[in-house]
Amino acid sequence: MKVAVFSTKNYDREFLQTANQQSDNKHEFVFFEPRLTLETAPLAAEFPAICAFINDRLSAEVLEHLASGGTKLIALRSAGYDRVDLAAAARLGMTVLHVPAYSPRAVAEHAIALILMLNRKLYRAYNRVRDDNFSLEGLLGFDLHGSTVGIVGTGKIGLCFAEIAKGFGCHLLAYDLHQHPACLELGVKYVELPELLAASDVISLHCPLIPATHHLINSESLQHLKPGAMLINTSRGGLIDTSAVIQALKSGKLGYLGIDVYEQEEELFFEDLSNTVIQDDTFQLLQSFPNVVITAHQAFFTRNALANIAQTTLSNINDFAEGKPCANQVKES
Numbered sequence: 001m002k003v004a005v006f007s008t009k010n011y012d013r014e015f016l017q018t019a020n021q022q023s024d025n026k027h028e029f030v031f032f033e034p035r036l037t038l039e040t041a042p043l044a045a046e047f048p049a050i051c052a053f054i055n056d057r058l059s060a061e062v063l064e065h066l067a068s069g070g071t072k073l074i075a076l077r078s079a080g081y082d083r084v085d086l087a088a089a090a091r092l093g094m095t096v097l098h099v100p101a102y103s104p105r106a107v108a109e110h111a112i113a114l115i116l117m118l119n120r121k122l123y124r125a126y127n128r129v130r131d132d133n134f135s136l137e138g139l140l141g142f143d144l145h146g147s148t149v150g151i152v153g154t155g156k157i158g159l160c161f162a163e164i165a166k167g168f169g170c171h172l173l174a175y176d177l178h179q180h181p182a183c184l185e186l187g188v189k190y191v192e193l194p195e196l197l198a199a200s201d202v203i204s205l206h207c208p209l210i211p212a213t214h215h216l217i218n219s220e221s222l223q224h225l226k227p228g229a230m231l232i233n234t235s236r237g238g239l240i241d242t243s244a245v246i247q248a249l250k251s252g253k254l255g256y257l258g259i260d261v262y263e264q265e266e267e268l269f270f271e272d273l274s275n276t277v278i279q280d281d282t283f284q285l286l287q288s289f290p291n292v293v294i295t296a297h298q299a300f301f302t303r304n305a306l307a308n309i310a311q312t313t314l315s316n317i318n319d320f321a322e323g324k325p326c327a328n329q330v331k332e333s
Contacts, residue, residue: 001317016310035055036062041062049317056083080236082208097328099312114258118293124139148200150196151173152176154174158206162174200226201229214238216240217233228255229256232258234299259294268280270297
């Protein structure tokens with residue numbers, strides 16, 4: 001099957017081509033560097049399948065353009081599908097497949113890394129030592145052992161995060177509509193979101209972005225926050241109302257912010273913009289805070305995860321090409 005792959009970098013080519021070579025069914029991948037948008041959709045003309053990533057736009061208008069060119073399969077190489085208009089895909093007879101789990105430990109470990117980076121001011125310490133400044137002023141942290149960590153969303157990633165935090169000796173709270181038996185075995189206590197925010201020294205977000213969770217962290221929910229608490233987001237940028245979080249940082253209500261995702265990241269992340277002037281004033285303001293650490297959607301970025309993404313993507317395409325039902329199909333709920 002001929003597949004148009006959008007938003008590709010060298011590592012995408014490497015892992016997809018390796019998986020394709022190892023597969024019994026070989027496909028023809030054509031790699032495009034641009035993101036999939038209405039303007040770039042014509043590149044996929046006469047491709048029966050397209051492979052999209054996190055920030056590709058799959059609105060109704062884009063899907064209609066793809067369908068008119070003969071595209072039947074949307075193979076996402078990501079877990080999230082919030083940028084896909086599933087109703088339009090169903091109406092157009094298009095199949096949407098995703099990669100539900102590739103390396104939950106990679107994301108959980110990155111969330112822990114952000115916590116340690118912020119708590120022990122490692123970003124400051126690194127730069128100081130490079131400048132031969134060995135002062136410890138301003139680098140004071142706190143013991144994670146004995147602190148209370150709140151986990152919002154206890155799916156596969158949330159569970160992995162809970163296991164690691166448990167290893168640090170943290171007290172664990174969680175908020176989720178469904179209680180995970182493995183989390184309960186770890187001693188996780190499930191509470192409502194306001195109670196979690198009020199009691200937690202660290203809050204880590206691990207829930208999907210759906211209408212019910214959009215701006216879950218907002219001006220109202222932040223009022224419940226324990227003063228000086230740390231907020232970590234390695235899930236989806238839309239979980240956080242960025243303007244509300246900035247106000248909480250300014251007031252001191254929020255003590256630390258570590259994010260690997262950003263609500264308006266599609267114009268920024270995965271690109272080298274070091275020689276340009278970034279026009280996003282909100283992002284620039286976030287970067288100016290001394291208690292904020294931002295990474296560019298790299299939590300998933302391990303060799304293990306990329307190999308799993310490529311293999312699952314190939315398996316999904318194979319199932320579609322062979323007319324088999326696929327467990328990773330996404331449908332409108």
